[in-house]
Amino acid sequence: MAASASSRSKSAAKNSAPSSFTREQELLAYREMLLIRRFEEKAGQMYGMGLIGGFCHLYIGQEAVVVGMQMAAKEGDQIITGYRDHGHMLVCGMDPKGVMAELTGRRGGLSKGKGGSMHMFSKEKHFYGGHGIVGAQVSLGTGLAFANHYRGNENVSMVYFGDGAANQGQVYESFNMAELWKLPAIYIIENNRYAMGTAVTRASAQADFSKRGISFNIPGEQVDGMDVRAVKAAGEKALAWCRSGKGPYILEMQTYRYRGHSMSDPAKYRSKEEVQRMREEHDPIEQVRARLLRDKRATEDELKAIDAKVRAIVAEAAEFATNDPEPDPSELWTDIVL
Numbered sequence: 001m002a003a004s005a006s007s008r009s010k011s012a013a014k015n016s017a018p019s020s021f022t023r024e025q026e027l028l029a030y031r032e033m034l035l036i037r038r039f040e041e042k043a044g045q046m047y048g049m050g051l052i053g054g055f056c057h058l059y060i061g062q063e064a065v066v067v068g069m070q071m072a073a074k075e076g077d078q079i080i081t082g083y084r085d086h087g088h089m090l091v092c093g094m095d096p097k098g099v100m101a102e103l104t105g106r107r108g109g110l111s112k113g114k115g116g117s118m119h120m121f122s123k124e125k126h127f128y129g130g131h132g133i134v135g136a137q138v139s140l141g142t143g144l145a146f147a148n149h150y151r152g153n154e155n156v157s158m159v160y161f162g163d164g165a166a167n168q169g170q171v172y173e174s175f176n177m178a179e180l181w182k183l184p185a186i187y188i189i190e191n192n193r194y195a196m197g198t199a200v201t202r203a204s205a206q207a208d209f210s211k212r213g214i215s216f217n218i219p220g221e222q223v224d225g226m227d228v229r230a231v232k233a234a235g236e237k238a239l240a241w242c243r244s245g246k247g248p249y250i251l252e253m254q255t256y257r258y259r260g261h262s263m264s265d266p267a268k269y270r271s272k273e274e275v276q277r278m279r280e281e282h283d284p285i286e287q288v289r290a291r292l293l294r295d296k297r298a299t300e301d302e303l304k305a306i307d308a309k310v311r312a313i314v315a316e317a318a319e320f321a322t323n324d325p326e327p328d329p330s331e332l333w334t335d336i337v338l
Helices: 023-048 063-072 086-091 096-103 136-151 169-180 228-243 272-282 284-294 300-323 329-333
Strands: 078-080 157-162 185-191 220-224 249-254
Touching: 023 063, 023 086, 023 096, 023 284, 023 300, 063 086, 063 157, 063 185, 063 228, 063 284, 078 136, 086 096, 096 300, 136 157, 136 169, 136 185, 169 185, 185 228, 220 228, 228 249, 228 284, 284 300
Parallel strands: 078 157, 157 185, 185 249, 220 249
Antiparallel strands: none
């Protein structure tokens, strides 16, 4: 999936070799990605049942990106992303019951039922949203990086956005400021090949997103976003770059979403064969599962037990989100500035 070295710009960084995982790291990656997958599958079911309203964007297929980056991060590093955000919340350690309850608009939701799928936050977990406006989180994430730079705390702002958002103007204003002031920001472009319903090749004059920082002297790297080991290796390099005071870094994660852009998108702009081929040949969870079994680091029964525990966590979250009371109308007047 990654471009060859000869086709890449001299301003782009050399691709990172995939990390070698210990058994514990493989199992951690497997559990975390599986939790996101099962959670999103359940969210899709609940949306179909009418329990979740409004917009709902699922992260199925892209799990290795946020899991690999979080495995490379340290306590204090921030995450900010767009509307395809459930996986990012879960990997931060936010309570699955609170995430699911927010999807159903309940009192126990992480935004008290007022934010829904696209707008959840947790200062405790260093998660700053969940943003519905395309590309808006990029300038906000740059602001988080400025705060880190000002305070001298060595934390890094990990700013996630998609290939569609990469064409927004505020993204390039942010790039300019971040490089000018050497801000510790990693711009993580989750290139899942389709912005809304339009293929990258039809909407982007430069489809190699790792090159988007060239005019600002920001290094970039293309990463196999379906391989959690490659993501972690690239994340470690980028984080070290930022912590050393060298400024921002761009990571283009070449990934793929299996579902439509949102739950209302039938995704007829691509073939079923294309999706099936990605599932069979590049699925991030199956890659880890196959390695664990091949290297005899886990048995089928052990992996089934992990899946059973994950399903139980998700079932508990769904039960809570279904039965938790809705917010009192007076909640409309809280958490606002008049």
